[in-house]
Amino acid sequence: MTCLEVRELLPEHAIGVLGELERERIHRHLLTCAGCRKEAGDLGQAASTLAFALPPARVPEGLGEQVVARVRRAAGVPRTRRRARTATAGLIAAAIVFASLGWGAVMAGRAERFADRAAQAQRQQAIAIEHFQQVLGNVIPGGAPSDNETHIGQLAPVASGTGGGFALQLVSPRILDFVMVIVNGLDDPSALPMRVQLVNDRGRVLRAGRIDALDANGGAEVYHQFRTQGLGGFTTVNVVDSDGRLVLTGTVDQSD
Amino acid sequence: MIGRPDGPLLAREEQQLVEGLLGGNEDAVRALYARYARPIFTLGLRLLGSAEAAEELTQDVFLAAWRKAARFDPARGRLSTWLMTIAHNLAVDRLRRETGVTRPHLVLVDEVPELEWVDEEQPLIERDAAIRALESLSDAEKRLLARAYFGGLTAREIAEADGIPLGTVKTRLRTALIKVRRANQDKERP
Numbered sequence: 001m002t003c004l005e006v007r008e009l010l011p012e013h014a015i016g017v018l019g020e021l022e023r024e025r026i027h028r029h030l031l032t033c034a035g036c037r038k039e040a041g042d043l044g045q046a047a048s049t050l051a052f053a054l055p056p057a058r059v060p061e062g063l064g065e066q067v068v069a070r071v072r073r074a075a076g077v078p079r080t081r082r083r084a085r086t087a088t089a090g091l092i093a094a095a096i097v098f099a100s101l102g103w104g105a106v107m108a109g110r111a112e113r114f115a116d117r118a119a120q121a122q123r124q125q126a127i128a129i130e131h132f133q134q135v136l137g138n139v140i141p142g143g144a145p146s147d148n149e150t151h152i153g154q155l156a157p158v159a160s161g162t163g164g165g166f167a168l169q170l171v172s173p174r175i176l177d178f179v180m181v182i183v184n185g186l187d188d189p190s191a192l193p194m195r196v197q198l199v200n201d202r203g204r205v206l207r208a209g210r211i212d213a214l215d216a217n218g219g220a221e222v223y224h225q226f227r228t229q230g231l232g233g234f235t236t237v238n239v240v241d242s243d244g245r246l247v248l249t250g251t252v253d254q255s256d
Numbered sequence: 257m258i259g260r261p262d263g264p265l266l267a268r269e270e271q272q273l274v275e276g277l278l279g280g281n282e283d284a285v286r287a288l289y290a291r292y293a294r295p296i297f298t299l300g301l302r303l304l305g306s307a308e309a310a311e312e313l314t315q316d317v318f319l320a321a322w323r324k325a326a327r328f329d330p331a332r333g334r335l336s337t338w339l340m341t342i343a344h345n346l347a348v349d350r351l352r353r354e355t356g357v358t359r360p361h362l363v364l365v366d367e368v369p370e371l372e373w374v375d376e377e378q379p380l381i382e383r384d385a386a387i388r389a390l391e392s393l394s395d396a397e398k399r400l401l402a403r404a405y406f407g408g409l410t411a412r413e414i415a416e417a418d419g420i421p422l423g424t425v426k427t428r429l430r431t432a433l434i435k436v437r438r439a440n441q442d443k444e445r446p
Contacts, residue, residue, distance in 0.1 A: 011429040012411055015404045016344040023345075030332075041333040046436035048340035050405045052386035057298040063311055064289045067318045071285050074319055 001029045006036050014043035095132075095180045095223045132168070153252035155183065155237060162187050163218060165248045167237040177231040179208050183239060183248060184219035191241035196222045198234040206234055270335040277325035289318060292336065295383075296343045302406060303347040313350070317343045348408060389439035397432040404429060 006029045012018050013026050030037045133150060149172040155165030163185035170178040181196045194211040206229060209222030232254065239248040276284025296317050300310030320342050328338050390398060403409050411429060415422040 008426065011426060011433055012404070014433060015401070015429070016341065016348050017404055017408055017410045020349070037332055041331070041337075042437045043430075043433045044341055045333050045337040045440060046389075046433040047401075047405060048337045048344075049386045049389050049436050049440060050401060051299045051340045051344065052295055052336070052383055053390050054295070054298045054302055054383075056294050056383065057301050057310075059293050059297045059314075060307065060311060063297070063314060064286065064293060066311075067289055067293075067315050068282055068285050070315050070319055071322045072282065074322070 001025055003029075003033060003036055006030075006033070007039060010036070010040050010043050013040065014047040016047070095136075095178075095221075136170075151235075151252045151254045153235075153237060153250045155181070155239065155248040155250035157248055158246045161247060163248060165237075165239060165250065167250060167252050169231050169234075169252050169254070171231045171254060176225045176227055177229070178225045179223070179231060179237075181208060181222045181237060181239070182219070183211070183221075184217050186214055186218040186220075186247065188241075189214060191245075191247060193242055194220075194247060195240050196224075197238045197240060198231065199236040199238060200233040201235075204234075206231075208237075211239070267330055271330060273335065274325050274328050277322050285318060285322060288321065288339075292339050293318075295336075296339065299340065299343050300347060303344070304350065309350075313343065313347055316346050320346065344405075351408070385440070389436050392435045392439040393432055397428065397435070400425075400428055401432050401436075 006026055009018060009022060009026060013023065018026070026040070030040055149170055151169045151171060153167045155167060157163050163183060165181060165183035168180045179196075179198065186194075192212060192214070196208040196211070198206040198208050206226070208224045211220040211222060214220050235252045235254050237250050237252060238246055241247050273284050273288055277288070293314060297310050297314045300313035301307060304310055304313060317339060321339060324342070328335065332338075393401070400414070403414060404411070409417070411425040412422055415425045418425075
């Protein structure tokens, strides 16, 4: 969408009457356009003024505890172990946010054949990585992961297969090691469930997750944080079908 | 953790709360709830029309805030704005799901039965300021914003209902919102 198109819709966006598709398209534009972002923020604040002006209703007693309990359940966190485990929830939530913003599709896009498109794709991916590091910076103690803690790799189809993918690993002394794999363009639902595996040079295989369903674009995401296992050396990322046949494969460069 | 319970939060206080959410801190959830449960519940009541639905919405909003905390960007607006936007969007989405239509069918303001309001001795945080900001609008502008925000009407639907050009409605919506924003900015100036 162009700025002109976005700005025409921003009042209705602020008021909240646009459909999900338009909202998402605008959101993607706002990620990279500071001017429209400012305008959206201003109009959004103005619209929320309407809500704050309502005569206040009495909030039922006990609702606050229900809210806290629900958040606690969603985090899957017993109170006594809260600190250690919520860091995991935060990290995975941040990764989900990243994917939901559409960056996953950018990262998992198939390689472009033409030099100018490839360069454009690389620029988009660089922006995506920077954005992801910023997002993670909010949840990782000590701030955003550095480049030498963040390792990426592209996944390509084997033989005449379709689709593509992207793997990002966090290998860090500060946090539990983490992998995010995003795929798209997979067009064979009969291959489900697929599995994501990480393999080291000695052939040891770690299971990183399972893909049970594909979206309309043949896409899916897998996130996994390893509690006891470091990911150092597990540089090969494979996506295999339900019969164990290789669908996508790629290498994460951990040498940064 | 956060001082001045009766005034708007400072940017760094908002950031503290968001960092608390990201860290999975229950106290941050409680602090956020203490500040914003009432306007969120009130909005839910107004849009969804029942206390039960408003309770569910309130729970959903705080859960979404916890899940989406990494997405909060102070450069794009206040924490209160972010939360109310989540609340409004969730209410609209819920109504869309329940009615099976592609645009929101919200409960019109006039159709909401009178509910038990709290007395005004404990003013809602930011309510006075919001009312003052809305005073900058003409009655026609207030009605227009209310039809869109509480009635869920798109600019096109308003244009068709009133028999006026779509562009005119869009311009009027933008103008009204900018007036409110300007009034908000004026009140924020020392």
